[in-house]
Amino acid sequence: MLKIGDFSRLSQVSIKTLRYYDEVGLLKPTQVNQVSGYRYYSMVQLRQLHRILALRNLGFSLDQIGYVLETDLSTDELRGMLRLRRAEQQQRLLKEQECLERVEALLQLIHQENTTNTDAVIIKKVESQRFASIRKTISAYNQVGQLFGALFRAFPGAAARGPCFAIWHDDEHKDQDVDAEACVPVDEKYQGLSTLRCADLPMVKVASVIHHGAYNTLTQSYQMVLKWVEANGYQVHGPIREIYLQCGEPLRQDDHSYVTEIQVPIALDRGGRRVGNN
Amino acid sequence: MLKIGDFSRLSQVSIKTLRYYDEVGLLKPTQVNQVSGYRYYSMVQLRQLHRILALRNLGFSLDQIGYVLETDLSTDELRGMLRLRRAEQQQRLLKEQECLERVEALLQLIHQENTTNTDAVIIKKVESQRFASIRKTISAYNQVGQLFGALFRAFPGAAARGPCFAIWHDDEHKDQDVDAEACVPVDEKYQGLSTLRCADLPMVKVASVIHHGAYNTLTQSYQMVLKWVEANGYQVHGPIREIYLQCGEPLRQDDHSYVTEIQVPIALDRGGRRVGNN
DNA sequence: CGTACGCCCTCCAGCAACGGGAGAGTCAAG
DNA sequence: CTTGACTCTCCCGTTGCTGGAGGGCGTACG
Structure with missing residues (x-):
């Protein structure tokens, strides 16, 4: 059994985040001392946490991660979620790209024209x-x-x-x-x-x-x-x-x-x- | 003088947003009825709002926009801010791109291996x-x-x-x-x-x-x-x-x-x- | 003249995923 | 027993708004 600090060091996840995951029900410690409230984690939870982090890296929200973890979904369902995620991520990528292009366009305009009043379009x-x-x-x-x-x-x-x-x-x-x-x-x-x-x-x-x-x-x-x-x-x-x-x-x-x-x-x-x- | 609803229709910015910009000091209406609290905007403010929207489209935070608007900055300063913004935006773009690549990699892995347990890395x-x-x-x-x-x-x-x-x-x-x-x-x-x-x-x-x-x-x-x-x-x-x-x-x-x-x-x-x- | 409706106001709560800090309790070692 | 490291809960703040409650204002209509 690990105290939250040890678990935090081992997983490289902040204590605040671990407590938050506990609060929202994503990752409950295997044991909680009812008197002191101390959380105790087991090594098996490290694996669960890893899954959470992996899904987070794919851009899923904590709600979605919770759904994935508690619903033991089939390969097809997983594939469906991933396709959806991909489409969404492509949209986000596009927006960020457009934003970058606007910044670069303005930089070039300033470079060419040496004028400041181009920022109101x-x-x-x-x-x-x-x-x-x-x-x-x-x-x-x-x-x-x-x-x-x-x-x-x-x-x-x-x-x-x-x-x-x-x-x-x-x-x-x-x-x-x-x-x-x-x-x-x-x-x-x-x-x-x-x-x-x-x-x-x-x-x-x-x-x-x-x-x-x-x-x-x-x-x-x-x-x-x-x-x-x-x-x-x-x-x-x-x-x-x-x-x-x-x-x-x-x-x-x-x-x-x-x-x-x-x-x-x-x-x-x-x-x-x-x-x-x- | 325009009431907030008219100004909102004209600028295609929601009333809530206009009130918020008033609150944070980004765009104060030219006139406010002290008794009723009604906000009255002039056409000139439409131009200011346009500047705000343009800067927002470049990805600046409202704080930064406020700084740009009240500080009458030189071309060099503006260029500096834009360069900074560009670097930041490039970072964000990279992160989104990596995220998308991870999703696509996982999809391909599932496609090839038909296995579900690849999501914990x-x-x-x-x-x-x-x-x-x-x-x-x-x-x-x-x-x-x-x-x-x-x-x-x-x-x-x-x-x-x-x-x-x-x-x-x-x-x-x-x-x-x-x-x-x-x-x-x-x-x-x-x-x-x-x-x-x-x-x-x-x-x-x-x-x-x-x-x-x-x-x-x-x-x-x-x-x-x-x-x-x-x-x-x-x-x-x-x-x-x-x-x-x-x-x-x-x-x-x-x-x-x-x-x-x-x-x-x-x-x-x-x-x-x-x-x-x- | 009352009222109904469409505006507008302020204030509060909530989002997502935590981080910071206060104030108090707990644990293990010396 | 004390000290110091660790932990707890609770609350506020972040960003850029959106939604809603509860109430005031202005005008057109019966």
Whole structure:
């Protein structure tokens, strides 16, 4: 019979952990002195503890280990649990890997650009959403205000379900003949008017960045998020959206209090990934 | 000004999380109604929240994020933190990867052997330890008892610092002319006698398994642990140790109450890894 | 004018797997 | 008998939240 300290040294498991395993019923000492409460372990328990440690090394939770130990399961059941465990572990591995890649991408970006403001880009899913819109080719990006004017004359702004936004349909940056769409989200039962387009935005994964400042500085945020997308191994995958979270009436190009979100739909780039050591 | 629910929908961050960030001081609402306690957020806070989420995606803890946000750090400092983060994340990735490999190795082992008892092997570090011993070539493994007889005649067993053990120096299994060493751990200040060898065990990483049962079934455990070592991509790296955690006097080959630990020193195999899908 | 409903609040408990420490009791040797 | 090493229980803390109880606030409806 071994006292807990000896058992701890022999198994290289801390006393705290042994007591915890006792408490949760994973490994009860063969003998407990009822007066003093002292725990006494036998050598046979060392083998049980070894099984516990082995299963822990495979990433099972203590609950699962308890189940495995008390249920004398067949080879097939064990195989099933292991397959499940493998799938789960593959998921976790993937997440950790993605996290590492994001860190490395940012390091490389800083290395290249020597800029600090690249850390506010996040990836998120945007739900599908019905919207009413007017689409037209305009002379420049900042002329989209007139499209919104037309939109709100046709559609009572009060019925909007959220902040209005623009969609840029061109694949590349253009200084003129911009294929623009001015949009306002509406109830999903709304069916549209003759003068208005009505459609559903598809659900997409986007890289999103919040621009706080005047519209005439928006290009900086655009460049930043596009570089981020590239550095993180994504490809632009659909028209970019520009959401006017906060703006004023009348619209001004140099109002510093405006808040705008840029959403760049993305998909994983199938090509090579980043290289380099920085 | 947005109520917490609106801010939550806009940012896709749960209300609970927003309140938590308020509590820990990461993101305080711009305005709080002192009477009702209602929190009111501005659009500008959406940008701050985005930064928080971006840093969280990089794997930083909320404490670290708080530090980054309130300390307006330079590009160099940021780069330093990111490098640190990268190193840490690489470590985590490695651990998850090893865990996955262990699971896959076990699956493959079960696939090949259709046996269930392969889950009690663990890897551990064994501390260096001074020991006294007698080394001799004997006719068979089970003759090591006579070596221990000689050892304890020369050395008072009471001074042992732990369970005695054997070292098998042969590289392969042998049915005769076994190069065996009977050992007993001693105090580290002990210097040895003329008839006894005295040396220090090196600190090594071992694959360890506890055998509970008679000595004449030990071979099964040996085969099991050796297969495990191979399946997990390790190589045997030094003489195998056999530790007699529980044995009796007189020694018997068929006593089922004996407990013995087998320790196989290992190193990573540089060659290819497992393949196959099971 | 009451009330029902949808928000919002604070406070507390819980997760997983222990680690740290207080305060008190136990064991074996000298 | 005393000393010192060992052990016990109990409680709190960790991380980043989630869930729920119990109650206040605001507005729309009958």
